Amino acid sequence: MTIVAVVGDGSCSAAxxxxxxxTGRLLAEHGATVVCGGLGGVMEAACRxxxxxxxxxxxxxxxxxxxDANRYVDIPIVTGMGEARNVIVVSSSESxxxxxxxxxxxxxxxxxxxxxxxxVGLGSWQLSKDGRxxxxxxxxxxxxxxxxxxxxxxxxx
Amino acid sequence: MTIVAVVGDGSCSAAxxxxxxxTGRLLAEHGATVVCGGLGGVMEAACRxxxxxxxxxxxxxxxxxxxDANRYVDIPIVTGMGEARNVIVVSSSESxxxxxxxxxxxxxxxxxxxxxxxxVGLGSWQLSKDGRxxxxxxxxxxxxxxxxxxxxxxxxx
Amino acid sequence: MTIVAVVGDGSCSAAxxxxxxxTGRLLAEHGATVVCGGLGGVMEAACRxxxxxxxxxxxxxxxxxxxDANRYVDIPIVTGMGEARNVIVVSSSESxxxxxxxxxxxxxxxxxxxxxxxxVGLGSWQLSKDGRxxxxxxxxxxxxxxxxxxxxxxxxx
Amino acid sequence: MTIVAVVGDGSCSAAxxxxxxxTGRLLAEHGATVVCGGLGGVMEAACRxxxxxxxxxxxxxxxxxxxDANRYVDIPIVTGMGEARNVIVVSSSESxxxxxxxxxxxxxxxxxxxxxxxxVGLGSWQLSKDGRxxxxxxxxxxxxxxxxxxxxxxxxx
Numbered sequence: 017m018t019i020v021a022v023v024g025d026g027s028c029s030a031a032x033x034x035x036x037x038x039t040g041r042l043l044a045e046h047g048a049t050v051v052c053g054g055l056g057g058v059m060e061a062a063c064r065x066x067x068x069x070x071x072x073x074x075x076x077x078x079x080x081x082x083x084d085a086n087r088y089v090d091i092p093i094v095t096g097m098g099e100a101r102n103v104i105v106v107s108s109s110e111s112x113x114x115x116x117x118x119x120x121x122x123x124x125x126x127x128x129x130x131x132x133x134x135x136v137g138l139g140s141w142q143l144s145k146d147g148r149x150x151x152x153x154x155x156x157x158x159x160x161x162x163x164x165x166x167x168x169x170x171x172x173x
Numbered sequence: 174m175t176i177v178a179v180v181g182d183g184s185c186s187a188a189x190x191x192x193x194x195x196t197g198r199l200l201a202e203h204g205a206t207v208v209c210g211g212l213g214g215v216m217e218a219a220c221r222x223x224x225x226x227x228x229x230x231x232x233x234x235x236x237x238x239x240x241d242a243n244r245y246v247d248i249p250i251v252t253g254m255g256e257a258r259n260v261i262v263v264s265s266s267e268s269x270x271x272x273x274x275x276x277x278x279x280x281x282x283x284x285x286x287x288x289x290x291x292x293v294g295l296g297s298w299q300l301s302k303d304g305r306x307x308x309x310x311x312x313x314x315x316x317x318x319x320x321x322x323x324x325x326x327x328x329x330x
Numbered sequence: 331m332t333i334v335a336v337v338g339d340g341s342c343s344a345a346x347x348x349x350x351x352x353t354g355r356l357l358a359e360h361g362a363t364v365v366c367g368g369l370g371g372v373m374e375a376a377c378r379x380x381x382x383x384x385x386x387x388x389x390x391x392x393x394x395x396x397x398d399a400n401r402y403v404d405i406p407i408v409t410g411m412g413e414a415r416n417v418i419v420v421s422s423s424e425s426x427x428x429x430x431x432x433x434x435x436x437x438x439x440x441x442x443x444x445x446x447x448x449x450v451g452l453g454s455w456q457l458s459k460d461g462r463x464x465x466x467x468x469x470x471x472x473x474x475x476x477x478x479x480x481x482x483x484x485x486x487x
Numbered sequence: 488m489t490i491v492a493v494v495g496d497g498s499c500s501a502a503x504x505x506x507x508x509x510t511g512r513l514l515a516e517h518g519a520t521v522v523c524g525g526l527g528g529v530m531e532a533a534c535r536x537x538x539x540x541x542x543x544x545x546x547x548x549x550x551x552x553x554x555d556a557n558r559y560v561d562i563p564i565v566t567g568m569g570e571a572r573n574v575i576v577v578s579s580s581e582s583x584x585x586x587x588x589x590x591x592x593x594x595x596x597x598x599x600x601x602x603x604x605x606x607v608g609l610g611s612w613q614l615s616k617d618g619r620x621x622x623x624x625x626x627x628x629x630x631x632x633x634x635x636x637x638x639x640x641x642x643x644x
Binding site: 287301 | 412417440453457467
């Protein structure tokens with residue numbers, strides 16, 4: 017069973033949610049399990065998509081209440097550790113798809129790259145240092161199908 | 174879906190493993206999911222029992238490698254947080270069954286009690302303060318069937 | 331510099347606070363730094379005692395606001411990790427003095443013992459398993475002077 | 488007491504170490520305490536600089552051994568939580584100076600920005616999303632004096 021993290025904002029536009037739902041659906045159709053932060057926005061849309069295709073979803077929650085999980089989370093993991101749960105979301109995955117996203121998402125991208133877990137971006141962050149883009153870091157995709165294909169191909173053991 | 178934590182030593186006697194396996198099997202037969210620390214000993218035996226009855230198992234790992242999970246873990250959660258993962262094991266459960274166990278298990282019992290999550294003991298710790306036993310803390314059981322019955326009856330929402 | 335953890339309830343009786351303050355004062359007089367959970371009750375009293383003797387105090391806070399630290403904390407460490415910060419309190423110490431305390435304190439005792447960090451008790455928990463008291467676990471003391479003497483003598487490198 | 492985090496690679500060039508040492512020294516001269524990840528490279532150089540000016544240094548360690556702290560750390564905090572300690576480094580600070588750095592440093596920048604803690608960069612990451620640079624995120628400086636001045640001016644309460 018391949019586990020792919022889908023990371024992004026807890027509240028997002030309808031267009032971003034549409035991308036996240038399609039991403040979740042395609043992951044489930046390919047037999048992958050979705051792990052995410054368990055809340056709303058991109059996380060909820062990805063879980064909804066995965067469930068629409070009969071997939072399994074895991075939500076790593078920052079708070080102390082399992083009731084905070086969106087309704088499409090099958091397995092709520094309750095950490096009570098706030099943002100430190102971002103580390104667990106990516107550490108528990110074999111590859112990461114980042115969809116748009118703010119600084120929390122950026123932290124998940126960074127933790128994944130630090131650990132050598134491949135990151136595929138869909139309208140997400142670009143990173144530069146000393147004026148040069150870090151082109152090896154995030155594998156940018158133009159649509160959910162390409163993102164899912166890359167995430168599955170790159171998934172580490 | 175009810176999630177019950179089974180906590181105990183990472184290495185244990187054959188007798189303790191037998192209790193843990195029976196506990197895992199009975200939980201799965203009653204439709205409960207087993208969450209544990211994902212390693213050997215009591216954790217592995219409980220997962221093996223749960224899988225023998227077609228149950229679902231979650232392992233919250235202390236290290237950074239999913240490969241450290243015992244082979245009966247369906248959902249490995251990789252924390253890289255060492256003992257702090259003990260908090261997550263119990264926080265993610267609706268009740269806890271402690272089987273024998275050392276100081277790590279004691280920490281899980283304590284974290285559960287602190288959060289108001291019921292703890293059922295099977296040959297596990299007894300707690301006293303100022304010379305008086307804290308009889309409300311751990312609900313002691315004499316066999317796996319009683320422990321599972323209590324854990325399911327006491328499970329919080 | 332020896333670092334000793336003082337652990338106990340976030341709210342406590344005047345008598346317990348008196349023991350904690352005396353403990354903090356004696357630790358500082360012996361040149362030890364006090365680390366604690368940074369909040370009220372035993373934690374605040376221990377810090378107040380340490381400051382009265384010119385000592386240094388560290389508070390490992392569970393929440394996200396440094397303002398939650400009691401006013402006698404010199405170094406507030408902001409974890410945002412809830413109870414998981416209990417692991418850090420004891421891991422950062424060379425020995426632990428547990429003064430009375432509830433289940434949170436019990437978790438700190440357990441994490442310390444798991445890691446081989448000596449624990450001295452002052453009216454705190456007694457542990458038994460299978461009907462036998464675990465006499466090696468907690469070194470019980472009858473007053474702050476004895477507790478501090480033991481904590482300093484037992485402090486690991 | 489103002490606490491400023493200095494974040495950067497655990498091994499670095501002599502030029503980067505020189506910037507970090509100067510940064511630590513200037514922070515101490517302005518009465519600020521340095522908090523960092525406690526290891527080598529930028530962390531060690533910043534602590535060495537701070538100590539050369541009589542400052543106080545805090546090292547939030549990822550592992551379980553206080554002996555892993557560089558020799559210029561006054562207060563070693565032992566987390567045993569791996570990369571999740573990055574969250575604590577920035578949460579415990581009132582502003583952050585990022586000096587060069589890799590993905591671990593990027594995670595610290597992201598966690599700080601997520602929490603509204605100001606980040607000053609010295610030859611560090613630039614962030615863009617959808618092809619537009621996020622110019623509000625990191626306040627880039629050209630030398631340690633400017634970085635320290637900004638970090639102190641921007642420090643949150």
